[in-house]
Amino acid sequence: MSAILEIRNLRKRYADGTLALKDVSLRVHRGEFVAVIGPSGAGKSTLLRCINRLVEPSGGSIIVNGVDAVKASGRQIRRLRREVGMIFQQFNLVERVTVLRNVLHGRLGYRNPIAGALGLFSRQEIEEAKNILRRLGLHEQMYKRADELSGGQQQRVGIARALSQKPLIILADEPIASLDPATSETIMQILSAICREDGITCLVNLHQVDVAKRYADRIIGIRQGTVVFDGPPEALDDKAVGKVYGP
Amino acid sequence: MKRSGQLLEDLQKRKKRQIWLAAAGIVLITAWSARETDFSVVSVVRGFGEIVRFIGQDFFPPDFSAFRSLIGPAVDTICISFVAMVVGAVLSLLLSFFAAATTSPYRWLQASVRAVCSVLRNIPALIWALLLVAAYGLGTLVGTLALILTSVGTLTRAYAEILEEIDMGQVEAVRATGASWPQVIAHAVLPQFFPGFVGWSLYKLELNMRASTLIGMVGGGGLGFSIQKGLKLFQFQEVCVAILMVIVLVLTTEFITGKLRERLI
Ligand SMILES: Nc1ncnc2c1ncn2[C@@H]1O[C@H](COP(=O)(O)OP(=O)(O)O)[C@@H](O)[C@H]1O
Ligand SMILES: [Mg+2]
Numbered sequence: 001m002s003a004i005l006e007i008r009n010l011r012k013r014y015a016d017g018t019l020a021l022k023d024v025s026l027r028v029h030r031g032e033f034v035a036v037i038g039p040s041g042a043g044k045s046t047l048l049r050c051i052n053r054l055v056e057p058s059g060g061s062i063i064v065n066g067v068d069a070v071k072a073s074g075r076q077i078r079r080l081r082r083e084v085g086m087i088f089q090q091f092n093l094v095e096r097v098t099v100l101r102n103v104l105h106g107r108l109g110y111r112n113p114i115a116g117a118l119g120l121f122s123r124q125e126i127e128e129a130k131n132i133l134r135r136l137g138l139h140e141q142m143y144k145r146a147d148e149l150s151g152g153q154q155q156r157v158g159i160a161r162a163l164s165q166k167p168l169i170i171l172a173d174e175p176i177a178s179l180d181p182a183t184s185e186t187i188m189q190i191l192s193a194i195c196r197e198d199g200i201t202c203l204v205n206l207h208q209v210d211v212a213k214r215y216a217d218r219i220i221g222i223r224q225g226t227v228v229f230d231g232p233p234e235a236l237d238d239k240a241v242g243k244v245y246g247p
Numbered sequence: 248m249k250r251s252g253q254l255l256e257d258l259q260k261r262k263k264r265q266i267w268l269a270a271a272g273i274v275l276i277t278a279w280s281a282r283e284t285d286f287s288v289v290s291v292v293r294g295f296g297e298i299v300r301f302i303g304q305d306f307f308p309p310d311f312s313a314f315r316s317l318i319g320p321a322v323d324t325i326c327i328s329f330v331a332m333v334v335g336a337v338l339s340l341l342l343s344f345f346a347a348a349t350t351s352p353y354r355w356l357q358a359s360v361r362a363v364c365s366v367l368r369n370i371p372a373l374i375w376a377l378l379l380v381a382a383y384g385l386g387t388l389v390g391t392l393a394l395i396l397t398s399v400g401t402l403t404r405a406y407a408e409i410l411e412e413i414d415m416g417q418v419e420a421v422r423a424t425g426a427s428w429p430q431v432i433a434h435a436v437l438p439q440f441f442p443g444f445v446g447w448s449l450y451k452l453e454l455n456m457r458a459s460t461l462i463g464m465v466g467g468g469g470l471g472f473s474i475q476k477g478l479k480l481f482q483f484q485e486v487c488v489a490i491l492m493v494i495v496l497v498l499t500t501e502f503i504t505g506k507l508r509e510r511l512i
Contacts, residue, residue, distance in 0.1 A: 082425030092420035109425020
C-alpha cells in the first residue's frame with residue numbers, strides 16, 4: 001500500500017525554545033483513520049499543524065502525496081493546503097457570514113488568488129456546497145449566520161468546509177473537545193463514516209482513549225514530542241496507555 | 248460559611264463608607280468650583296430672563312428670505328464633515344494596521360502611532376482650526392483639515408481596537424483552506440472588521456457635523472461662519488434661520504446614520 005503521508009525525523013522548536021516535537025517519523029496509508037492521542041502539551045496540535053504548514057517545522061520532511069511540505073514554496077503551500085482539510089476544536093467558522101459561505105470558503109484555494117477575494121464562486125461550486133450541506137443534514141441552516149447554530153451544528157459546518165475542498169487528507173484537532181458527550185458521539189460517527197465512504201485519510205487528535213479505540217483503525221500515542229505507541233486499537237492495552245500518559 | 252458571611256458584611260460596610268466619602272467629595276468640589284467661578288443661582292435666573300428676551304425679540308421671527316443665501320454654506324458644512332470623515336477613514340485604515348498590537352510590525356511603531364493619534368484626538372477641533380487659520384487663512388480648507396486631524400485621531404484608535412479583537416481562529420481556518428493573503432483578508436478579516444468600521448465612521452460623521460459648525464465660527468467656513476458673520480452684523484433673524492438649519496442638518500445626519508447602522512450591522 002502506498003503512503004499518502006510520510007513524516008521523517010520531524011522536529012519543531014518554537015521561538016521561545018520549547019521543543020514540541022523531537023524526532024517524529026510515521027507513515028499513513030491512503031484511507032486510514034488515525035487517532036493521535038497523548039497528554040496535553042505532548043505535541044499533537046503541533047504535529048497536525050506542521051502538516052499543513054500553519055506551523056513552520058524546524059527540521060525533517062513531511063511528504064504529502066509526493067510533495068515535501070517542509071520545503072514547499074508559498075505557492076506550493078497553497079496547493080498543499082487545499083488538498084488537506086482542517087477541523088478545529090473551536091469550529092473556527094467565520095461567524096458573521098452564512099453557513100453556505102463558510103462551506104464555500106473551502107473552494108478558495110482553487111480560485112484565482114485575486115478574483116477569489118471578491119467572493120465570486122461558480123454556480124457549480126455553490127451547487128456542490130449545497131449538496132455537502134444536505135449530506136450533513138444542514139440544508140435548512142444554509143442561509144443562517146454561522147454563529148446562530150449550536151456547537152454540534154457548527155462542527156458539522158466545519159466538516160462541510162473541509163469536504164468542499166475535496167481533500168485527500170483531513171486533519172481534525174480535538175474536534176469534540178468543546179462538545180457534550182452525545183454530540184461528540186454524533187460528530188465522530190459522521191466524520192468516520194464520511195472519511196470511509198469517500199476514501200479520505202484522516203488524522204484526529206483526541207484526548208479520550210475510549211473514543212480513539214472505538215473509531216480509529218490505528219492509534220498513535222505521543223508523549224513529550226515523541227511517538228511512544230503506534231498500532232491498532234486492540235494493541236493499546238493498559239500498559240501501552242500507561243506509556244503514553246505516564247505515571 | 249459563617250466566616251465568609253462575616254467577610255461579606257465587612258465588605259458591604261466598607262463599600263457603603265466609600266460611597267458616602269465619594270458623595271461628600273463631589274459636594275465639596277462642586278461648592279468650591281461654584282465659588283471660584285462666581286456661579287450663583289440668582290444671576291443664572293436673571294440671565295435666563297435676558298436670554299429669553301434676546302431670543303424672543305431679536306431672533307424671532309426667523310427671516311426665511313435668508314434661506315437661499317444659506318444653502319451654499321450649508322452644503323459647505325456637509326461637504327466639510329463628509330470629506331473629513333472619508334479622508335480620515337482612509338488614513339486611519341492604514342494607520343490602524345500599525346497601531347494594533349496584533350498587526351503592528353514593531354512595538355515602538357505601535358506606541359508612536361498611538362501617541363500621535365492621542366494628541367490629534369485630545370486637542371479639540373476648534374483649537375486645530377485656530378492654529379490652521381493662522382497658516383492657511385479663512386475658508387473651508389481649514390475646517391476640513393481640522394476635522395481630518397481629529398478624525399484620524401479618533402478613528403485610528405477605534406479601528407486598531409477592532410483589529411485587536413479579531414478572532415484569529417477564524418482567520419487561521421480560512422488560511423488553512425489554501426486561501427491567498429487577499430482572500431484571507433476579504434473572507435476572514437473583513438467580515439469581522441466591517442461592522443465596527445462602519446459604525447465608528449458614521450459616528451465620526453455625526454461628530455464632524457456638530458463640530459464643523461463650531462469650527463466655522465473661527466473661520467473654518469460653512470454655516471458656522473455665516474452664524475458668526477450674522478452675529479457681528481446684528482442680523483439675528485438671519486442667524487436664527489442658520490441655527491435652525493444646523494439643527495435640521497444634525498438631526499437628519501443622526502437619523503440617516505442610525506438607519507444605515509441598523510441595516511449594515
Ligand atoms: N506558539 C507556541 N509557542 C511556544 N510554545 C508553544 C506554542 N504552541 C505550543 N507550544 C508548546 O509546545 C508544546 C506542544 O504543544 P501542543 O502541540 O499544543 O500540544 P497538544 O496539542 O498535544 O496539547 C507545549 O509545551 C506547548 O506549550
Ligand atoms: Mg492541542
